[in-house]
Amino acid sequence: MLQANTNFTGALLRLNDADNVLIAREALAIGQQVRVGETVVRLRAQIAAGHKVAARRIVRGEPIRKYNAIIGRAARDIEAGEHVHAHNIELIDFERDPGFGLDVRPVDYLPESERATFQGIVRPDGRVATRNFIGILASVNCSATVIKHIAAWFTPERLAAYPNVDGVVAFAQTSGCGMSSPSEHFDVLRRTLAGYARHPNLAGVLVVGLGCERNQVAGLLESQGLHTDKALHALVMQDTGGTRATIEAGIAAIQQMLPAANDIVRRPVSASHLKIGLECGGSDGFSGISANPALGAAMDLLVRHGGTAILSETPEIHGVEYMLTRRAVTPEVGQKLLDRLAWWERYTRGHNGQFNGVVGPGNQQGGLANIFEKSLGSAMKGGTTPLQAVYEYAEPIDRAGFVFMDSPGYDPVAVTGQIASGANLICFTTGRGSMFGSKPAPTLKLATNTPMFNRLAEDMDINCGLVVDGERSIDEMGQDIFEHILRAASGERTKSELLGLGDHEFVPWHMGIVS
Structure with a gap:
């Protein structure tokens, strides 16, 4: 780093x-x-x-x-x-030596008895959650309104009898039909929906489809190895009787899930169960000086405690990918990252996208001239430990330590993929100010500078501007972030949760054509 x-x-x-x-x-x-x-x-x-x-x-x-x-x-x-x-x-491009593995250094892992703990929710199958929601997934945009109406019925007053349930949340999306299938886009959508259905932060799941869409509910469940049971229900509107009947059936299905969902107790669990999605948005010239390297220091701590740090936003490592390939545990891991970057080069060719050099207006106003400068700061979120694995978008993450998940740089799309991959908490750095929030995994927002933190105090969780102010070192700030992560994972509400954000930030990656 x-x-x-x-x-x-x-x-x-x-x-x-x-x-x-x-x-x-x-x-x-x-x-x-x-x-x-x-x-x-x-x-x-x-x-x-x-x-x-x-x-x-x-x-x-x-x-x-x-x-x-x-x-x-x-x-x-x-x-x-x-x-x-x-x-x-x-902006100039030039050949870079990937130097596979040259900067790999051993991690001083802490023994289990010395690892930090948080108050987690342990599911019957051993998965560990940081939140306790019931989720409703739409297989297609045509069932989006229905799932929103089902979720809206469960007001705080109606959930008062279930104090351990954090809420009922609808994950509506705009695809599922009018898309080529089979296709990579089709596979990514199904993988994303399945990742949410399996997420430990969801105590129960209802899947709702229309009936004639390409992404058939039965096909979705079968292709992803999902099976209906007491915690997973499925409804098809054309079979159930239409809009009103499906809403009523969905409400009834969730009412059946609530007692079991409420029957949980938080207890101390190892920080090794934490999977943290790393995100940045609205960056500025201080991002690579304060929040991003401080978050990297926190992730180095997390990895020492056995946890997992997930870096994403592939266009935003463009130009500094060698910082990661030199930390790859094998040449194959490093090459997989380069292969994803080559895919992005083909995917964005001929378009005025960030991968091709130009950063957004907010980034430019904040002091970042081009994608290489933004990437320089973005990569710092991953800390200094070895790169253990590279995953495709929404692919289940099965390796602990520092890993990379391919995604666009667009915040809600990247975070949706990270959560589908298993992230149970998100750390989001910002220099311009972000109003982002996520469910079922909560988001902590880290400000790069004190003036913005003070101006947007209702939205910012952690002021990394203290580094620029000379009040904290990078390592001290990293320790502060790590301790805040443990509190948030234990149930302490983040600023975005207090504001009620996260109901509209489920945005699976749209990769293909619409026909």
């Missing part, structure tokens, strides 16, 4: 001695003279917090270095003190 060799004092931060750009710790005025070590830099532009400033004269074509990693090259001569951003950085 790249780490800054700075003490975070002063208005401009030098992240690595080899860097030719500095990072503005705060908004700076044109003409202002700022001391960096023995050097005084006179600013030639107004600089927003998190943005880059030329530390010296950079000639046209010279690589731009941040954390001593190349994020592009100078599109023209850049004078010391100039603003360095998308207007004067060219």
Whole structure:
């Protein structure tokens, strides 16, 4: 993991001695003279917090270095003190040595007796949950309204008799028909739905279909090895009697599940049962300085305690994939990651997507010039431990430690895949501010800077801006995050849960054509 060799004092931060750009710790005025070590830099532009400033004269074509990693090259001569951003950085691609396994280092795993614990819910089959919902899945968009009506019937007043049930949640989606089948898209949709149906945070599941869709309920269950029982019910609207009859039948089915779902007790379990999905959105120039490396430090702790950290968003490791392939436990694991990146290159060719270099407006406003610079910070969420495995989207994760799951960079799609793969808690870093939440696995949101944390205090859980403020080291912040994770996994409500988020963030990946 790249780490800054700075003490975070002063208005401009030098992240690595080899860097030719500095990072503005705060908004700076044109003409202002700022001391960096023995050097005084006179600013030639107004600089927003998190943005880059030329530390010296950079000639046209010279690589731009941040954390001593190349994020592009100078599109023209850049004078010391100039603003360095998308207007004067060219994105360049170049061959990188994957160096399979060169940076693998042994993990100092803690013995079971010394591992942290949290108050978890242990299912009869041994799976461990962090929340206790009943879920309703739609096999197709045509049953989405029905499942929403079924879930809405279970108001807090009607669930008052079942205090151990966190709620009844509808996972509506917009596909399931009008898609090619068989196809990769079809397989991904079924795998995602099955991942939710099996998720330990769901004490009971109801699957509702229309009847004539391509994603037939019976075929879905059979293809995924799912079987109806007391905790898994299925309804087909055309067989049940239509909209009203299906809503009534769905309510009755869930009423039958509630007593057993309520019959749970939280008890101490090892942190090795935690699977944490790692996400970032609305990033800024501080993401790779505070929240992302601090979350990486927390994931190193989690792995030492036997848990699993799931990095995703494949387009957002583009350009720094060697940071991960060098940590792959085998060449095959490293090659699988490169194969997924090659798939993405083909998939996005000819389209103005993030994989091809341009980041979103919020990222640019926050100080990130291109996808390489964003990727540099994004990859830090995964910490420093070996890359144990690479999974396709929504594929069940069966290896502990640090792993990668292929996904788009779009937040709700990536998190949906992580939860389907088994994540029972999400850690979401943001520099611009995210209002995201998820069910049945809760989301903790980590702010990269203190001003945004204070402005959006109702939405942010953890202020990693304390690193930039000089009040916490990366390791201290990582310990704080790890302890917050344990509390959230034990049932402490996250900010997004307190706001009622998560009912509309189930977004399976749409990969194919619609016909």
